[in-house]
Amino acid sequence: MIALANTATGRDAAGALEPVVRPRLVSAITDALLVARRQLIHMRRIPMELVGYTAMPVMFVVLFRYVFAGAITVGGGVSYVNFLMAGIFVQSIAFSGPHTGITLAHDLQKGLIDRFRSLPMAPSAVLVGQTLADTFKAAISVVVMVGVGLAVGFRPGANLPEWLAAIGIMLLFTYAMSWLGATIALVVGTPESVDQILMTMLFPLTFASSAFVPVATMPGWLQGFTRHQPVSIVVNAVRALLLGQPVGNAGWQATVWCLAILLVAMPLALRLYHRTTSR
């Protein structure tokens, strides 16, 4: 008979099953990396997921570049494709919100989160690991889009520090949206409602923004909202950086917005996670 349980013989035969004791912070990091690793294995097992995640933005690049570019003039000597790319990047990484939220809601429904919560792992690890993994996936899709953009005439004028700053803001924004998605998943619980809520939120936020057309072309009553909402501000910052133009206030404003979202969403999500069960 194979000794499965906590008997002396079982332990002798199997070797001790003693846990390694690490400092809390180290354990929080290694646990989060284990969870992130799980998500990256998913990427290998279901490549279609990343394809789906990247295909829509790529389609947007091509459609906007060839369908709308002729009708849209953005002024300031900037070609539409150069104007467009920052908008597409930011729109696509904003969807890390639903991505994280739907994955988490699935795990909740399947009881997997119950199991994680019954383990002696760091309580923050599931959320930190998953949001990090989703940020990494979003980064890959941005790399693909840069490639497609370059192929259809995107000519960024950024120097190295500007590139780094643009990448930094995009990563921060992705991470913030990912935590927002996690929070909503922990509130509503099912993948379907996570999807609905975030789509209803993201479509107006990404389209009524400076992502695809200059705000000045919109009706006055809309401009007030469009100018000051976070997606526009992040788009403006990334766009100015990529085109090597002066960033103005957009840079710090975008950073503050992202940090503010994280400051609210992270503690809230961690609190909700601590109390959530699948039933």
Place this chain on the structure above:
Amino acid sequence: MAEATPIIRAEGLVKRFGKTEALSGLDLVVEQGTVLGLLGPNGAGKSTLVNILTTLLEPDAGRAEVAGLDVVRQARRLRALIGLSGQYAAVDEHLTARENLEMFGRLYHLPAARARRRADELLEAFDLLDAADRPLRTYSGGMRRRLDLAAGIIIAPPVLFLDEPTTGLDPRSRLAMWDMIRRLVDGGTTLLLTTQYLDEADQLASRIAVIDHGRVIAEGAPDELKARIGGDRLELTVARDGDLAAAVRALQLHSRGDIQVEAERRAVTMPVDNGSGLLVTIVRGLDAAGVPIDDLALRRPTLDEVFLSLTGHAASSELAAPVEWAESTPAEEVA
């Protein structure tokens, strides 16, 4: 017996979800090295209790200790001492069985190499070695449950919780699961098992607690409990419609409770003691009375029959009044 140490102790647990009270002052003690079967219908509070004892939920009132640790205040330390396997196969669909076990092992903070070896041991013990490197999408329901159980015992926990481990499984997978669970129990693990099936509790548990409306309404060794609910059930189907009355007359002598007649099925059901010994006598009696029969069977009472005997209402009935008298019949008196 006097030296038995409680390893699970719950006192006056209350948990509310909105207006519904899932647990209303539940008390429970489980001795070390024993198997307690927690028997009850859907919504009786079984899963809520397991969730509280495994630190997933905090009670609104009352307290509970597992392995000497408070489930709320010492939750994190307690998690290193318990295993949980639920009614869902709580494993990652897209990972292989081996990857799942390794991941959970490392999240229990086993050293990487040890987690790998432990995964191998468990895959072999649970008969999953051949499928170990296939993603779980290709697994049958029974295989997933086995893997889920394996994940629950990675650290050979002193206390294991199994929440309806065979619900939804086909009979063959169910038997395989029982076999696995028996082997665990032989190893000395304390087990709290919830189930909706009396025969499952009967097969696996050394004590059974019946739970209804968030309270334990009866508790005892399986034999004690079965004695209280009137032993096994004898079910008889007569061949001809007109024979039912004659059959009841012939059976009356041997029944130890009410005889139930379902005319449309031509069926008679009654509680019996020492059922197998009676079968021959009953067949002879019916033969003498000139009553031909289609079918004769001896079976365990269903959950509904258990509840009917214990509480006077069926398990599934939501309209039934809460049971008051049960408090005055502690199981110890039966023992």
